[in-house]
Amino acid sequence: MQAFRASILHLLDDPTKSGEAVAFHADGLLVVDAGRVVACGDHAELAPVYADVPVEDLSGCWITPGxxxxxxxxxxxxxxxxxxxxxxxxxxxxxxxxxxxxxxxxxxxxxxxxxxxxxxxxxxxxxxxxxxxxxxxxxxxxxxxxxxxxxxxxxxxxxxxxxxxxxxxxxxxxxxxxxxxxxxxxxxxxxxxxxxxxxxxxxxxxxxxxxxxxxxxxxxxxxxxxxxxxxxxxxxxxxxxxxxxxxxxxxxxxxxxxxxxxxxxxxxxxxxxxxxxxxxxxxxxxxxxxxxxxxxxxxxxxxxxxxxxxxxxxxxxxxxxxxxxxxxxxxxxxxxxxxxxxxxxxxxxxxxxxxxxxxLDLDDRIGNLAPGKEADFLVLDLAATPLLARRLAAAKGLEDRLFALTVLGDDRVVARTYLAGVERHRK
Known part of the structure; x- marks a missing residue:
């Protein structure tokens, strides 16, 4: 079992159909075991429950689903x-x-x-x-x-x-x-x-x-x-x-x-x-x-x-x-x-x-970081380029930051890629 501390962003549903689809944890904790997500949420709530689990601190980065x-x-x-x-x-x-x-x-x-x-x-x-x-x-x-x-x-x-x-x-x-x-x-x-x-x-x-x-x-x-x-x-x-x-x-x-x-x-x-x-x-x-x-x-x-x-x-x-x-x-x-x-x-x-x-009819297995899903996730470097870092520093809220990331982001943003909880790429 291992845990990762970072800001975490994923979707629980189609945001055009649900007002509670966006899940964002500014200081989040993702807990993974045997290739699957065990827990995902606020660090303050989950840290005491998983106090014995090794935590990698990735503060300043975002974790998203693959x-x-x-x-x-x-x-x-x-x-x-x-x-x-x-x-x-x-x-x-x-x-x-x-x-x-x-x-x-x-x-x-x-x-x-x-x-x-x-x-x-x-x-x-x-x-x-x-x-x-x-x-x-x-x-x-x-x-x-x-x-x-x-x-x-x-x-x-x-x-x-x-x-x-x-x-x-x-x-x-x-x-x-x-x-x-x-x-x-x-x-x-x-x-x-x-x-x-x-x-x-x-x-x-x-x-x-x-x-x-x-x-x-x-x-x-x-x-x-x-x-x-x-x-x-x-x-x-x-x-x-x-x-x-x-x-x-x-x-x-x-x-x-x-x-x-x-x-x-x-x-x-x-x-x-x-x-x-x-x-x-x-x-x-x-x-x-x-x-x-x-x-x-x-x-x-x-x-x-x-x-x-x-x-x-x-x-x-x-x-x-x-x-x-x-x-x-x-x-x-x-x-x-x-x-x-x-x-x-x-x-x-x-x-x-x-x-x-x-x-792909695979939403019971992948697509977000809900507990039980396969632990396919990314660590995104929000300062991957000088322009991106500058733009995000001036961003007005989460939506603005995400939009800037999709317009200015590319492979340089992907710091790590995990498949079933195992790191398979590191920049």
Whole structure:
């Protein structure tokens, strides 16, 4: 058992729905044992109860839950900030060549180690991840996450059309690869498997039907894909699936819209489609940096939330331009400004922590520092840069401090990252 003394900030609920969602302890104590939170609250109240527990004094820092990334691409780590056009052209020019390299097991292993360490360096303790089409790429990623006891969900990308030959599989091969990956990794440590069609354009009816079958045959696995990101993508999907009511209808037809289904982007969805997502308890990954970088559009966060859709944050590396959820929250605020709906700082932290956990159906295990939760948490250095230290010194209250942190913060703020109570990164 160990304890940490610092200011502690976490969310107990969605702050847009509850006036008692924000829990802040200016002088707090977090007590951890066997990988789980034992107690979290005011130091003055808890210190006498845990007087025999060793305490590390981190005064001047904040402790928060670890960040949750609900959409990111492991094989695109080497094409962050690659200049290009919009989505479909960017895939052809940059993504497909980069992903082809993951046929090499040595390359996949080296990239997986870097990728997982970069997540931890940026304070991400849980991630929902796209692998490449190659089974070995996902094996390598799971192995690196397992070695660090990281909660990570991933899947091999499914593509059997509209991709280069070296990046396409077929229905039989894809099913065999997924069955093997599920057997080897799903539920091992803190790992989970996600059925992963890249998007409707890259999959035949037979491939999507098989994906739905595997999802149905393995209760507890996840499903991740892209939806309504780019106007040209939407048009091509309509041409390939003329019988579908709309883009979301393609996935509905094959049983892919359900609890534990996470749809990245949804930039061009409207009310009725959001209602259908909410009715199935599916979730959306909001990816502001990639939506801006590829010129895809502005996600209507306010509309999605108004219809009861679960939303988490996604960095979407490599079209996304940062691994940092903090930086991503700053960009989400700017997207909201352009839509006339500014993002509240506490809602931003909710989306990055408990909201992301709810999007992944893991809020019984992660997302805040309530007793019994897995002890995934961060130590944040509020003086990580001279500008941040100066700005926070002049801040007017907690909300102002948190907002400044999300706008000015990045990986430099993350002093330490803990997974299940074990330090896995220190700046």
């Amino acid at each position: 960040f949750i990334d609900t959409h990111i691409h492991f094989p695109q780590v080497d094409i962050v900030a690659a200049h290009g056009a919009q989505l479909l052209d960017w895939l052809e020019q940059h993504t497909f060549p980069a992903e082809a390299a993951f046929a090499d097991p040595d390359h996949a292993k080296e990239a997986a180690g870097f990728f997982v360490d970069e997540l931890l360096r940026n304070g991400t303790t849980t991630a929902l991840v796209f692998g490449s089409v190659h089974k070995g790429s996902v094996d390598a990623l799971f192995a690196e996450a397992y070695a660090r006891d990281m909660r990570l969900i991933a899947g091999k990308t499914l593509m059997d059309r509209n991709a280069p030959l070296g990046l396409m599989d077929d229905v039989e091969t894809a099913r065999a690869d997924m069955e093997s990956l599920i057997a080897d990794w799903h539920g091992k440590g803190r790992l989970g498997y996600a059925v992963t069609p890249r998007f409707a354009i890259s999959c035949t009816d037979a491939q999507l039907e098989m994906a739905g079958q595997v999802l149905a045959e393995h209760p507890g696995v996840w499903m991740q894909t892209h939806l309504s990101e780019n106007p040209r993508e939407i048009d091509e999907t309509a041409q390939l699936f003329p019988g579908a009511t709309d883009y979301l209808g393609v996935y509905e037809r094959f049983g892919l819209v359900q609890k534990r289904s996470v749809f990245a982007h949804c930039v061009h969805l409207q009310g009725e489609a959001f209602q259908r997502l909410a009715a199935k308890d599916a979730a959306v990954a909001f990816c502001p940096t990639s939506n801006l970088f590829l010129g895809s559009g502005l996600f209507p966060l306010d509309e999605a939330c108004a219809h009861g859709v679960k939303v988490g944050m996604g960095t979407d590396v490599g079209a996304g331009t940062t691994f940092s959820i903090l930086h991503t929250l700053g960009e989400a605020y700017k997207v909201g400004q352009l839509r006339g709906a500014a993002l509240d700082p506490f809602q931003a932290l909710y989306l990055a922590t408990l909201g992301g956990a709810r999007a």
